[in-house]
Amino acid sequence: MIMQQGGADWLSWIIFFLLLLFLTEIQTYMLIYSITSFLNEVRVYDRLGQWYVVAIILSARKDLINRATGTTPYEKAISLKKDPEFLRLLEWTKEVLDSFLITPVTLDPSGVLQRLEHLLDVRKKRLRGIASRIALDAPDHLKRNLESALEAASAIHTIYKIAEHIFRVGVNTKSYVYLMQLKMLIPFLREIVISYYDALKAFRAGIPIGDSVGPMVARKFFGEEVEVDRENDIAYSVSEFEGRYILAIKALGPGSEVGKPGEVIRRIIKELNGDVQAVITVDAALRLESEKTGSVAVGVGAAIGDPGPEKFKIEHACTEYKIPLYAVIIKESYIEAVTPMNREIADAADKAIETIKRIILEEVPKEGRVILAGIGNTVGVGNEGIKLSNKGIESAS
Secondary structure, eight states: OHHHHHHHHHHHHHHHHHHHHHHHHHHHHHHHHHHHHHHHHHHHHHHHHHHHHHHHHHHHOHHHHHHSOOSSHHHHHHHHTTOHHHHHHHHHHHHHHTOOOOOOOOSSOTTHHHHHHHHHHHHHHHHHHHHHHHHTTSOHHHHHHHHHHHHHHHHHHHHHHHHHHHHHHHHHHTOHHHHHHHHHHHHHHHHHHHHHHHHHHHHHHTOOBGGGHHHHHHHTTOOSOBEEETTTTEEEEEEEETTEEEEEEEEOOSSSOOOOHHHHHHHHHHHTTTOOSEEEEEEEEEOOTTSOTTOEEEEESOOOOSSSHHHHHHHHHHHHTTOOEEEEEEEEOHHHHHSBOOHHHHHHHHHHHHHHHHHHHHHSOTTOEEEEEEOSOOTTOOOTTBOOOOOOOOOOO
């Protein structure tokens, strides 16, 4: 009996030391299994995202479907795969999915924003050219939606490639710490991937996303006539409120577009010789987990989430002419910002409108001028009563 008890104790100690010796290896293999499951999930979203892009392309290019042989969807798909023109469209799509932007050198910061703006303009021109060559005679708003759909699919594809890279390096080196870092990021990466996938649905249907709340608010201040600055993809209109003149601007809709509001605001202020009593920017902003979606807050500064050039133009123009710069933000999560707009955010637009009216009455004297910029993606937010024009901006009075 004593011998059996002693043998059991020895066996327990052996198992204990084996676990100590191989614990890291066991945990590594468990991590590999868990991360492999996540990568398979992202791979599915990656392919579905590319499918959505193809669906948008085919909705704009009915000619490709009409000339495809076969009667069933499967037969037409087989025929499309052999169509040289369709294959060329897929090559352009793959180019966008794998595209990248090399940011300017910052060791010499002089002119870095101008260089960054130039690179962003070149990238946008290239993407717009590809979308135009793919969609051909499709309406402009469909081409804009295709651009954003390509960028959303590219974001999913990039996340998948980076996660796959980290995973393979961790497997090759058997590094538990390396894999553990990826494992900790999985919940956040999954949310981002799913949100961009949902954004593809919005771009395909042409409906507003959470980030469209800024343009939605600005549109409420549009007058009967709306002018268009096609060079900067901006629509603007003058209206009157309680004896104050409001020049409201937003990106040109209803296609997916953010425009260059900073350039337009800078030009407006210059043309009016600084005779502007306030500039108000309204945009969606990331909320804290303790905050409710749709809550509205007021601050000072330029509420715009661009890489820097447009925000700099707004700040520089307001500083040069000593114009007060106010910001009204509608709080939402980064997932809500790129997915179809929910009821809370839509209702928050009315709260933001009342807040803006209050600021104008409190801070702007009668006969004063206000520039109101609705910042954000204007997908699904049109320009009612639009009057196509490329004229310069006249005095608000």
